[in-house]
Amino acid sequence: MRTTLMAWLNVFRGFPSIAVGLVIVGLYAAMALLAPWLAPMDPIAVHSDAVLSPPSARFLLGTDGNGMDLFSRIIYGARYAFGIAVPAVLLSILIGVPVGLWAGYRGGWIDEALLRSMDLLRVFPSIILALTIVAATGQSITNVILVIGLLDAPIFARVVRAEILALRGGLLMESARAIGNGTTRMLFVHLLPNSISGALTQISVRMAWAIRVSATLAFVGIGIQQPTPEWGAMIRQGAEFMVTGEWWVALFPGLALVTLIFGLNLAADGIQDWMGRRRTQR
């Protein structure tokens, strides 16, 4: 146990971006988990006496147009960020990885279908695509999760497929077959563990993307509505008040969003560098 801890500390020392990124993400995750204990007030409680009041001792980050405490709303907002990103990415993995495995291993029509769908997705800007689909299918959080998850699945599939194609050029598969492995063992014991590193790096990136997309959707008015304390929706409301001088309503949710996405991307970059270094170092 101690040696693995030491190993992790060394990784952090070599790649501070991973450490910083993970710390940021960790803080937000804590925020999401411990929201009821961290938030000083009920996020949807209306304080009609203090509508649009600036940051003060009572309302640390001020209140919004409905008189709700921004600080509490931002803390609860983390729940929505993770609550959408985590299931969405999990869905992408559950769909994408097996498809990528099969496409790389067998080729055939699954491979063709996968490649064509990737091409199709590349034609449309994905945010517009997400917007359209959610607007058409109904404005619920579940739909947002489903749409993001499905749109991202091909990326995981592609990444896994690429690594399997590389493995096919080597001896590993032949050797495993020669020993007597059947298809199931070949896929899950030999191929999957050796082709998953690309997918692992993608997790952080895709989470940042999911958060961004869901915030954008809410900002545009699709998916999540008031009074739900979701950052994108909060920014939407706050945008109106920027011109009248109540800057805090939009700024703080915006900062919260940007910082979390930054943390996720930083961690992703660091993990990618670390994996790259590990592969060349033998």
Add this chain to the structure above:
Amino acid sequence: MSPPAMTSAATSDAVNPVLSIRGVHLAFASQDPQGAVRRAQVLNGVALEVGPGRIVGLIGETGAGKSMTATATIGLLPPSAEVQGQIMFEGVDLLSLQGAALDKVRGARIGFVAQNPRAALEPVTRVGDQLVRLIQAHSSLTKEAARQRAIAILEAVGIPDPQARYRAYPHELSGGMAQRVVIAMALVNQPQLVIADEPTTGLDVTVQAQVLDLLQQLVRAQGAAALIITHDLGIVAQYCDDMAIMFAGRVVERGPVTQIFANPQHPYTRRLIAASRARIGNTLTSMKSDPPDLFRQTTACVYADRCELAAEVCQSAPLEKSCSTAAPDHRVLCHLAQIP
């Protein structure tokens, strides 16, 4: 065609050697996965000589340092290399040369035949143009004169239809052809010394013999000296006049080929020779088979822990510069070698 100065008892040292590597130490610092800094001693006091007109075979296994010796000689070490010692060539220490001075030597006075012809040749330039570029870099010939010289050398290395092949790209040539072109490039400026690093790796058996015959013939014809780096004792036995055996960054034995094969002094040399011959029936299996640990800093003998003769002194006492045997040009680096 026999090499000069074979009959006289003159050693390579008495006649001025073309290349003299003296006490070269080379280390690389690296960071291990735990973050600690470690130093790999790649060359640990290498000493060897190439006499005029002699073909010397530098033999060793993985990690012995033979390629590194060549890399150091032609000045291609990375900036992170920590190198000490001298490599004397035509009165100049090659290790002290940089930039333009080094460029004047490389390609003109020292020719290099690389291991992988595809890596040595530029893939996007025609073969003839690469030769011409090399010729013009080291002479004042006109383009046309250089072209003629290029065609002539392509013919000399046995490339059929050299006028047409002049315009070929490297990927259009087979492995053997590409290696011949690399040899042509090494020899076109009539160097004093040719260094060939595993020149037949990846070539078929029948082609290997052709390429080596060619290399030997051209080197002798030009009166040049050569250093052939290889792991194949067969090549050394059939093509070289002298040989040097390396292990863990040291030259453990060196001298004339016939002498060393007839009377190998170092236990490692004996083992290599035995392993290269009749493969079955030797009791060699109890030896440690992994490559030596170059991170172990020691002045004592690194071969000791796998040597059948190892004694107390081998693990502790620093190896002296060399111990001679009966023949003055046959040197062995071993505490227990017979010293007359």
Add this chain to the structure above:
Amino acid sequence: MTKLTPPEPALLQLDHVSRSFDVGGKRPLVAVRNVSLQIRPGEVLGLVGESGSGKSTIGRMAMALLPPTSGQVRFDGRDLSSLAPAELRRLRQRMQIIFQDPWGALNPRHTIGRLMEEPLLLHTTLSAAQRREEVIAIAQRMQLGLPLLERYPAQLSGGQLQRVCIGRALATQPDLLVLDEPTSSLDVSVRAGILQLLNTLRRETGVAMLFISHDLETIHALCDRVVVLYLGCEVETGPVDAVFNKPAHPYTQALLSAQLFADPTVKTVRQHLQGEIPSPLAAPPGCPFSTRCPVYEARCDAGLPPMHLDREGIHAARCIRLSPDRFPSLTETN
């Protein structure tokens, strides 16, 4: 009547096997051209050739890793391409292969112990504890220290890893072992140990071997019979001493003369061949060796020369320029 086909059933039999690959051009790449060979139980057959000879492809066909384009591959009398996948998988415990690159062949994420246990897991009903015992026994036979079982492939040397591969291959006590250049990527001093190990195993277990290599000395030391391949065709076959001491085919002669002995007092007279091995995509229509043969004549282009058999019926070569005195008859398997 020929004696090349033995009376008792061969363990491995290739009958007129060919294999082509579609490489997108007009002509397919013919890697193996009408090769027939057999290995009897306990016999060691050497497959010698340079690049383009098709020896690796033959090895893979023998292991049913590649199907032949025509012809049949039989193991213990059964046609491998006619087997159902489950049957074929079960059959694999009787034939194993060792590749040239041990790092490429082993899963880098499994420990050595787990790798060596895999064939037992796949083909036997031993319990985990019994498998563990068996793995320890195999490791000891391969002279691998027990601590190595906990390590990963990247931490072992080439020689050690090749021993792991051999141990793994022998775990199910196969009848046939295919070895595809098992020592070519190893250092010289390590090679001897591996070859000695193989020789010992052969004596102790009686396993038959198909030994693929370009190194003539190794083949001579280890094999009973040898097949010489050139551009996908067998050009000579016979007992190893006969073929190496009195080679009949011009290619075999050239190949032997190109050997470099680690002995400066032995100088072979080099037979200089013109040119290089043609690409398999541009194989000559008649005898594959016609472009470089020192005794070539116009008749050689007429078609693939038949196999000529010597008087004892054990040494054969595919050449029309052989002395009819020495090689009077043709084999029936043409």
